[in-house]
Amino acid sequence: MIRPQDHLLFTWRAISRQRFRTTMQLLAMAIGVLAVVLLTGIGEGGRRFVMAEFASLGNDVLIMLPGRKETTGGLPPLTGEGTRDITLEDAHSLQRISGVQRIAPLVVGTSLLGSGGLSRDSLVMGTTSEFFALRHLTFSQGQAFVTREGSRSRAECVLGATLRDDLFGPKRALGQWINVDDYRCRVSGVLADSGTGFGFDMSGALMLPIDNAMQLFNTEGLFRVMIQVEQPDQLASLTSTIEQHMTIRHDGQLDITLLTPDSLLNTFNSVLLMMTFAVAGIAAISLLVAGVLIMNMTLIGVAQRRAEIGLLKALGASAHQVRLLFISEATLLAASGALLGMAVAELLLWFLRSQFPEVPFATPLWASASALGLSALSGIFFSWLPSHKAAQLPPVLALQGKK
């Protein structure tokens, strides 16, 4: 029997001394794996990015909006057209339900801001001091304004990081007065840059105490009420409690909608999963194309060496030995090609991550595994098949290169 080190040497020479064939097979293999790993990595990265955006909301937060909408099927009603307003009193009354940790009522509008000659249109949000804790917002300077139920708030406001730069540039913002349409407020704090979240770019927003904002926008109705619960597993029971509570307050009519983070996530997640599968489908097709490429390269490669198979048998190699030689060669080629493709793909994903740090580009394990497995298997199988057939023949036929 052939010695293992000679076997390896023979295989190595077959690979290293037929550079063109080796290069082509490695390329075919690498491109196949690369396409799958890269495409699914980008798709999955996009999905996770959006998922993370929703997750930043927290899994213990309910959102109440005016009007009754079904959340199953289609996108949730983010625009919220209510029949009857949710008042600030409604919101505060929720605080008394046991299990509710904190609430943050929200009104939203756009106003012209002005300070020291500079002015711009900006998103203005009215809320309570609870909001900052609920959304895990931190301050780079100063602190939140103070709001107290039933008492009038002071004319204070909080600036997002970008807005602060736009309005004040290098100058000090804390303690400065800002004109918001015909209302004036003093800057009490500046938010640390927390990026975007749930559709609002906080860094470009101005936040006012809720009562001042309602006065400014001349409205009695709230845009949203965010409700944080003490225990995430109480979400289901609290949802019905809150619905009953609101039904009583609104004269027996259920005219509010409660969005749970799950219902939101599920809706978006299924959309995004579809996207991932679509990307995986593209990847599967590229894998198939690469598989055919690999198949052809290996079939041609082995077919050209039928005479060699015949010769090896004439020199005393058994059919088993010949098969083993060709399979180990194919395995080595397939494995290194697949790993090469994998390495390049991961390198590109790493580069993408460094360019877009907020998007977590990463290939799911199943995609990498199936790409590796399928390309390696097709490389090995389509090398094994012709070499097996040639090894079965009497050597004279293989030597003549006949079928």
Next chain:
Amino acid sequence: MTEQAAAIKVRGLHRRFQLGDQTVHALNNINLDIAQGEYISVMGPSGSGKSTLLNALGLLDIPDEGEYWLAGQNTVPMSEEERAGYRRDHIGFVFQSYHLVPRLSARENMELPMVLAGIPPAERRKRLAPIISRLGLDERADHKPVQLSGGQRQRVSIGRAIIMQAPLLLADEPTGNLDTHSGADVVDLLEELNAQGMTLIVVTHDMALGQRARRRIRMVDGAIVSDDRSVISVDATPEGNIDKNTGTQPDSIPSQEPRS
């Protein structure tokens, strides 16, 4: 069973090929006894079955019927694996088109049977060295086949055929692709090996080469028609007796000019 090890005994050997709806009887009831050390040529017209006979003797092809005793065993009912071992230990091949592995150097090509047999490198070097110098390949041993002349390539393939010290050497048109000079070289080498006790069987078209053998077998239509052991005088050139140009007069061939 047999009188002598490595002696060949063939009884009632048949080999048929299917060509379309026609059955070609390439070997038709071959009976043959060959003693160790014989020098045999097999001649005959194209399609007479001489190459088929050589392939059968070399265990490269499986006969349909009959017995082929080699080294005391009937090889016809053997499994493919057993035959492979027999080819390795008992038979050396020299092919018309050399059949060298193009990516391996001359040395590695000659080494190949020993590699397949699992002989350790030290032993391989020991056996190779005298053969390389005997074949006059010292300076070309690390060249690839494409860098060698036809004669050198055939010498490499002879080196490969004898490296396992097989008692039987089969040569299929060994000079077919060579010029006269290299052909004579190769024939000298083969005859030298025969003189040392190897059984040499040469299949050839070349009358002069065939006549050099001490035993001359002639085949027609798959059957042996003559088996001549008489001593004949040979004129020493192994090739070039047949004038292939007879009947062609250059000026009698009209030049084919296209008409305008």
